[in-house]
Amino acid sequence: MGCFDQDGYLYLLDRNKDMIIVNGANVYCSEVEAALSKHPLIVEIAVIGTPLPVEGEEVTAVVVLAPGSKLTIGQLQAFVQDRIAPHKIPTRMEIVESLARTSVGKIDKAAIRRPFWAGRTRMIN
Incomplete structure (x- = not known):
């Protein structure tokens, strides 16, 4: 998704699909x-x-763990190394108590992404 400025230049602001490049x-x-x-x-x-x-x-994994559990990014990476391509394996993990949800109970990816992109004018880098 993007917008044009007054000089006709296109600025990309976010992606329409739930995808990371x-x-x-x-x-x-x-x-x-x-x-x-x-x-x-x-x-x-x-x-x-x-x-x-x-x-x-x-690629960042935001996870809610089972009560009392501990998990490192290394353990997470080892778990998926044979399940997905190497470039898809998360390089960052954030453990949270709960995931943000919309009013109908779906996981709210925009709200989850917001703190990581705070202070930026666009949601792609």
């Missing part, structure tokens, strides 16, 4: 979520793209 390759969040959701310690999962410091995005 990693080094030019498309990563569909639903595919990564399906693989990660099979982990026995994960209760709920949302996969989003978060900005890298200079350019590009990384």
